[in-house]
Amino acid sequence: MSTLVPIGEFSLMTNLSRKALRIYHELGLLEPAEVDQHNGYRYYATDQIGTAQLIRRFRDLGMGIPEVKAVLAAPDEDSRNALLTAHLHRMEAHLRQTADTVAALRDLLSPHPAAVDVSFQTFDALPAWSISSAVGSDDLGAWFADSLDRLITAARRKAIPVTGPLGGVFERELVSDEFGRMTLFVPTPAVDPPPGVAAVTIPGGDYAVLTHHGSHHEADRAYGELGRYVSEQVIGAPGLIRERYLPIDPAADALDVRFGAPESRTEICWPVVSRA
Structure with missing residues (x-):
């Protein structure tokens, strides 16, 4: 059974700071289950923990907010997996480019540049x-x-x-x-x-x-x-x-x-x- 917890406890449960949770609320990424009308205090449902953990993982993967929104809004598992796979392919391409750049930098630092064959x-x-x-x-x-x-x-x-x-x-x-x-x-x-x-x-x-x-x-x-x-x-x-x-x-x-x-x-x- 899901229960409501204040933002401080939800922050501890999800390892997301209060600031991050407020930002995600403002961006429509993770809205509180309830907001106190008098003091604006946010309360989250414990069944939102899984969603919060997914958001954290996606952000750790370098996903932008629009991408995370698209994944969370995916209508089915196949659609969600397709979005995740596309992002992983982009990450792999970026890693290859980084490796190429590192190799090129090592070559530039080499004291014996290769002869130019024009x-x-x-x-x-x-x-x-x-x-x-x-x-x-x-x-x-x-x-x-x-x-x-x-x-x-x-x-x-x-x-x-x-x-x-x-x-x-x-x-x-x-x-x-x-x-x-x-x-x-x-x-x-x-x-x-x-x-x-x-x-x-x-x-x-x-x-x-x-x-x-x-x-x-x-x-x-x-x-x-x-x-x-x-x-x-x-x-x-x-x-x-x-x-x-x-x-x-x-x-x-x-x-x-x-x-x-x-x-x-x-x-x-x-x-x-x-x-x-």
Whole structure:
């Protein structure tokens, strides 16, 4: 049988401070069972202990208030578990990113930096299917993942001939001004793309190229080394930055790319003056 207890005792039962309980009340997350109309004192039912403990655990997991509300309001166990699983996946992704950042920091502190292996390539104009958008840097990750998935799905469904690795070109303002246009593309001579995908020609040009191994989150080091090389050699040229996303297995399907894996490979291509 549930009984009413004052906020102080409920605080002790749940290991939630009075302040936290008041905040959760104001936010509509955990409302008291009864509030004294004369002095405003809060009373909680003992059958609210389980809910309070869930809230505490969810907050310990880094859940925001809206997420906790959604979980508590879930209509059934499957819906609640789906929300919790989605949050755990986000936490795991954050932990992977943290591990990548720690590894990159250790590399930066290394007294023996790896040698930079820059090559030069000339790319011809390239027929391709593409998805393009002006995007802000805060939204780039989500846009990139969604657009790449749509592009790969379209290519597989149409079974088009793919003539090279997946790639992207972007305006420098996407980095410098945190907003710019990026185009993702799959090289193909096919001319009948589905809605939302365009048949385009990717311009050619001369590039200094450096291959980055690992998560794209750590690509800033490769960009720094390549940019330093181009600047010191005084060979830089205006134009879009180009990336080529290589399959992990060189003999595999060109569409089989896995971003974030340690064995991922991205060719970073910086425009340079012609060496002809």
